[in-house]
Amino acid sequence: MKFILNYIRKDEWSPYVAGVLLGLVGIAAVWASDSLLGASGAFENIAGMIGKAVAPAAFDNMYFNFIMPPGITYGVMLVVGIFFGGLIGAATSGTLKWGKKDSANSDEQWKRVFGQQTWKRWGLAFIGAIVLEYAAGIAGGCTSGLAISGGMLLAPAAFLFIAGMFAGGIPTAWLIYGKRF
Amino acid sequence: MLNFILALVLGVFFGFSLNKAGLTKYSKIVNVYRFTDMTVLKFMMTALVVSMSGLYTLRGLGLITFPNVPATYIVGNLVGGVIFGFGMALSGYCPGTAAAGAGEGKLDYLIPGLLGFLTGAVIYGLTYDKVFPQISALANYGNTIIPEIWNINPFLFILAFSLISLLLFYLIERVGWQREEKVME
Secondary structure (H helix, E strand, O other), X not given: OHHHHHHHOOOOOOHHHHHHHHHHHHHHHHHHHOOOOOOHHXXXXXXXXXXXXXXXXXXXXXXXXXXXXXXXXXXXXXXXHHHHHHHHHHHHOOOOOOOOOOOOOOOHHHHHHHOOOHHHHHHHHHHHHHHHHHHHXXXXXXXXXXXXXXXXXXOHHHHHHHHHHHHHHHHHHHHHHHHHO | OHHHHHHXXXXXXXXXXXXXXXXXXXXXXXXXXXXXXXXXXHHHHHHHHHHHHHXXXXXXOOOOXXXXXXXXXXXXXXXHHHHHHHXXXXXXXXXXXXXXXXXXXXXXXXXXXXXXXXXXXXXXXXXXXHHHHHHHHXXXXXXXOHHHHHOOOHHHHHHHHHXXXXXXXXXXXXXXXXXXXXXXX
């Protein structure tokens, strides 16, 4: 029992142990609620909500009316849960960043490679996030909604997506890191 | 309502596992593409082995049916994946890990992450009809699964996938299929 509690308090688990937990969550999603895990779709639902409130005419199209209707969906609740899961995880290991001095950018590797400027980190992260969401739309899901959820059902789409991820990620990291790659 | 509570609970465990795997760190995500830390691959492949074994066993026992399988359209899945990999290496997150990192109080996850995803979602939603119908029409196989198109027993595929994963884990952990982090002055 003490061992388990101590393990939960660790900052980082073995990726194999954490992976088993994610696998069980994936099974539970299908078993208990006949649904798949996913994250990128939730942002489409929220974007539609905001868009329809601010500029209803522009957002009155097929996508926001029928494909990804706005609203608080199952996917949105899942992402809210993920938020709190991260919070609880960090709380158990005492690594929460709320109110900490380095909360704007806490990654040592980033600072070593790119410097201390927060705007640089935020700028690249913002562009990256736009790209991620758009790409998830084209591919039909993100790492959770397509790679994990599709992969566990043995959908070819998932394995094509994972191959693509590496084909895009490796040259990008190589370009960004240059000599440090 | 019950389904919403379930989503919340499942999300908590999902986010918790992302935090404990260390994927809410920029370096963990980008380093898989530099081959200096293969955590992302170990985590994902373990999750896949567990979930595919469990789901096909439960379905074999008649306890569950599968929800809508994500559609396969080769060009879109691949091209989307390539662009997604570019975004991952640039930001060091993906939509799920960004949500978990935001919960931890990392403001570089919460603010540019949330704003970026919403911006991307708006751009996608407004250009959807000019992009998606065309790209998803190319080499479209619909909601298919590998056992169907290859006409093989799913458990045989799962066994092969598990053995390949174990071999890969062995090569990474024991044979050292991982590059050393470069020390720069």
